Amino acid sequence: MDRWTWLLGVMVALLVSAPAFCDAPFVVGPFSSGANGGAFPDGWEPLVFKKVTTHTQYTLEDEDGSVVVNAVTDGGASGMIRRVGIDPEQWPVISWRWKVGNVYAKGDATTKKGDDYPARIYVAFAFEPDNASFTERLTFKAARAIHGEYPPVAVLNYIWANKTPKGTLLPNAYTGRAMMIAVQSGPDKAGTWITETRNILTDYKQAFGTTPPPISGVAIMTDADNTGESATAWYGDIQFLHAE
Template sequence: MSKPRFLIMLAICMLLFSPAPAWSLQHVVIADFSSGVDENGVPFGWQLKEKSGKADFSITSEGGIHALHLRSEDTSYALQKPVNVDLHKYPVLSWKWKVTKLPNGGDFRRSKRDDQAAQLFVAFSNRKVIAYIWDSSAPQGLMEDACALPFVTIKVIVVRSGPSETGKWITETRNAHADYIRLFGQEPPKIGGVRIQINSQHTETSGESFFADVVFRNHENKMGDQVLTMR
């Protein structure tokens, strides 16, 4: 097994089996990036995982939006957070993201070009993972297996593709419960973690993106309902 793939597998397993509290309110805020950072600049409650090269990230504010700003120059790294979310109670996942630079030639379907500026992983307690990505080349809407990793099954959904919408904030809403059933053919167990990732080391190029307001919610409730932020 190659070292990068071993590190990916190890990080996902650590994410899945890290303890985290369970909640039962209408909305569960995974990240609004307003709670400050530790001495290494990592948002409180999150863990930095460097796979290749040095991570380059910061917390920024744009028009009142607190965001995680990710930059990659021939590097690969992620920030991950242990959570405990039941998709039967909170089936809808929403987040904001903005991509300002896509890795040139990136394509998750080719292992030697598997680079993306923006990736949001939802890891389940049974070692199955859904990856919502903004790819440089793969067509929008494609659902396909990721490159094989031992002990972990990753299914990819291409939410956005190409440069046509780069440079602007986009709010995404996915029924993660329905996505899981569609991809794995069964009801989902609880979510064990969320991971935000960027990489450009395969294409030896660069990428840049922003993430904000990652939330699981009950689709029957309105935005004014009670909200819980997970720290």
Template sequence: MRKATAITIILLLTFHYSNAQSRSSNRMLEEGHILENFENDEIGTLPHKWYNQKGEQSVTEFSEEEREKYKYEVVKGRGGNKYLKYSGRRAMHLSLPLINKDRENIYGINIFETPILSWKVRAYKLPENAREDDDSYNDSVASIYVAFDMGRVALVKKVPKTIRYTWSSTLEKGTELSKFFGNQKVVVVESGDERTGKWITFKRNIVEDYRRLFGDDPPKNPIAILILSDGDSTHSWAEADYDDIKLLPEQTK
């Protein structure tokens, strides 16, 4: 009798544990992954989870002189919401790693389950006459990149496959470009200054975009998210805010 009772208790505990795991998994699929909202960062600093372009070192660990080169800072807006502001000319990428140095999946991401990349931008000042199809004028008020695994090797240099979603000064919304031996695809998601000064939420199905742009299936876990605002090529000023970078399930689109 005691043995039967013990087995019953174990089965009940296993059942409840499995249900709890299932509910947790379902909740994750419903809510997706909040990759960054800057709420855990100090005002006036660089965001602590972000690295330099190549993902070699956290930007918060750089010397004061090196940190000064990054024209980004966490600020607080109305209602206490924190976000990231860029104001400057110099081009400096910030990179949010999605895998660690052992190539382990930090956030447990599977983009076939959460394929919708969502992010918010508020643009103020667009670099003058900038256009992403000309390297001499290749500036953008706000770009966000999804970096996948390494693409083809060019001149003994590995180039990661990336999709760059950009707010262009001059190129028409919907324009798509291919650069870096086909390893970077540029998608213009907004153009011009008509919607400056207010928060705009962008959503893209990165699985569908990858299939269309590269012609095959993406890895289930990208290696990083990067952002870039700059005006150095056109020698002009750029100013924009970023917030709420997420991966969401398709039904939330």
């Protein structure tokens, strides 16, 4: 499946206001506020792909007294997204917790056939025409004509990889506009909840060589359409912080 084609069509820069400055975190994924088997928090919606008929199932479930997202896939792919405008200078740190039941035997972040992950967090960044080159403006204008809105200019993917070493930064197998960061790798910590904290300013500069534009969306995805394997994952609350 062509991830960048999907990003062009789905993860568009649909911006809404983030909260004003305060000491409290901005919880973009307040899953723990939901109910077991209930609806997702406001703003979260499914992502499905035109050429993929088998979808990942996402449900809210109570685990040890806290409601989290349970994701189950069997050779399928889909995600959950919240389109939200966030200033990364004001909210430079993203934090979340996650758990996987397994990793993929055929997972490989360097190839299209292996471009599946039992868990990943997407952070998409808005295209800004005034700061783009002439060629970029033409390219993104054509994309907007097809899809109705500008696609994101870039995407950071925080992944739970199979064999890619932890800490590795590499381009997505489909496009250099999506950069992959192996936050976890391998099966050693499968079945264990892990809390992650990443500085988006630092990661974006390392990935793309410049300061980031506004964030336009955050998504979770557990997919297996390329490898044809199965996986179960869990996602806890996702939040943005002012500083580490």
